[in-house]
Amino acid sequence: MSEQSTIVLFSGELDKAIAAFIIANGAAAYDHEVTIFFTFWGLNALRKDEVIQTNKSFLEKAFGWMMPRGANKLGLSKMNFGGLGPQMIKHVMKKHNALSLPQLIELAKEQGVKLVACTMTMDLLGLKQEELMDGIEYAGVAAYLGDASNGKVNLFI
Amino acid sequence: MSEQSTIVLFSGELDKAIAAFIIANGAAAYDHEVTIFFTFWGLNALRKDEVIQTNKSFLEKAFGWMMPRGANKLGLSKMNFGGLGPQMIKHVMKKHNALSLPQLIELAKEQGVKLVACTMTMDLLGLKQEELMDGIEYAGVAAYLGDASNGKVNLFI
Amino acid sequence: MSEQSTIVLFSGELDKAIAAFIIANGAAAYDHEVTIFFTFWGLNALRKDEVIQTNKSFLEKAFGWMMPRGANKLGLSKMNFGGLGPQMIKHVMKKHNALSLPQLIELAKEQGVKLVACTMTMDLLGLKQEELMDGIEYAGVAAYLGDASNGKVNLFI
Numbered sequence: 001m002s003e004q005s006t007i008v009l010f011s012g013e014l015d016k017a018i019a020a021f022i023i024a025n026g027a028a029a030y031d032h033e034v035t036i037f038f039t040f041w042g043l044n045a046l047r048k049d050e051v052i053q054t055n056k057s058f059l060e061k062a063f064g065w066m067m068p069r070g071a072n073k074l075g076l077s078k079m080n081f082g083g084l085g086p087q088m089i090k091h092v093m094k095k096h097n098a099l100s101l102p103q104l105i106e107l108a109k110e111q112g113v114k115l116v117a118c119t120m121t122m123d124l125l126g127l128k129q130e131e132l133m134d135g136i137e138y139a140g141v142a143a144y145l146g147d148a149s150n151g152k153v154n155l156f157i
Numbered sequence: 158m159s160e161q162s163t164i165v166l167f168s169g170e171l172d173k174a175i176a177a178f179i180i181a182n183g184a185a186a187y188d189h190e191v192t193i194f195f196t197f198w199g200l201n202a203l204r205k206d207e208v209i210q211t212n213k214s215f216l217e218k219a220f221g222w223m224m225p226r227g228a229n230k231l232g233l234s235k236m237n238f239g240g241l242g243p244q245m246i247k248h249v250m251k252k253h254n255a256l257s258l259p260q261l262i263e264l265a266k267e268q269g270v271k272l273v274a275c276t277m278t279m280d281l282l283g284l285k286q287e288e289l290m291d292g293i294e295y296a297g298v299a300a301y302l303g304d305a306s307n308g309k310v311n312l313f314i
Numbered sequence: 315m316s317e318q319s320t321i322v323l324f325s326g327e328l329d330k331a332i333a334a335f336i337i338a339n340g341a342a343a344y345d346h347e348v349t350i351f352f353t354f355w356g357l358n359a360l361r362k363d364e365v366i367q368t369n370k371s372f373l374e375k376a377f378g379w380m381m382p383r384g385a386n387k388l389g390l391s392k393m394n395f396g397g398l399g400p401q402m403i404k405h406v407m408k409k410h411n412a413l414s415l416p417q418l419i420e421l422a423k424e425q426g427v428k429l430v431a432c433t434m435t436m437d438l439l440g441l442k443q444e445e446l447m448d449g450i451e452y453a454g455v456a457a458y459l460g461d462a463s464n465g466k467v468n469l470f471i
Binding site: 016026030077088092 | 377
């Protein structure tokens, strides 16, 4: 059986999401079974960038409106400078032919990395399945622990 | 022997503390031995909410005054909005019948999760045992490493 | 064979770097093989504090100018107060005879902790080897995963 690696992506920042996917894609390239479990602000990396019509309470709408819509809209954990920082990072990544976050996510899917959205947080923040990208799974903390218990590389990002 | 899981709770934010306790309670429900090691700002989740009279230096008093007193006073890592964010999260958690952080802490104790306050950071920040909640243990990094070496799910939050 | 422990130091804050080195030095004292893999803002802890003449693009110069030069210049993740917080922490650490971050780094080197700078992030941020301290290694995510797969204590800080 191949080795299992799991990452909890809790943070909603571009730099942390990039780090998570670089590690995940690297581990998948070495034939690890890899799971990324998206919880809290990490779920924002999975959001579609268009507005999806859904039936929400006022507070759910407020969360949906305040949180970034998808991998292209995330800020940086440091030196965000009101959105200039992410543009700088994207610029240098392009210049160095590094994969962008949306490309890293696509690669992860192609390599069979399991992308799991935390259903409990989705409930709390009022995120609906139709607002998140296709090709992902939905589960709770029990499923995460099941995967994590089989692996040695378990990170919380 | 049952499996060991350890979490270092370094961060002092409500959302990260909730994530730590949800994972810890989940692992305990699956019969893992679970240790949460509270260090740096994570210690604030263990503080009693009343002011405790202690003998402190000026700087220790300053730290004590600036840091939040307990699980009900923590802010969010994102969208804190001067304290409005935590109220929004608490509101939706209550609406969804999710356990609050104080309830998650109580559940962890009932399930035998070992809550350990890092004595080195307590010294640095001037936190005294009488300022922290009852039913916790006190130890240093060596004790943490002893537990962590026995487990596979080791997270730093 | 002795046990392997790895830490990814992604964050560039003083308090998180101190936590990483205290855990690393503790594990090394218990005869673990320890690797700290410095990526993104974590690389700043390895920078020399003087200005090094290098051949850089404008954006690389901008990153170099904005990011802190070395272990003595890092801020705090909480209560930074425009640089006052780090001085408070350094003051109480000195008062308690705790090792400073530069001393913790020296101790780690003496104990054989492997300090590895992430070459991919160095490329992106335009950091050159001559800007980083001596006695460290240079590698990518594959080398990190090789070490991490051999250990159980794998943290992302």
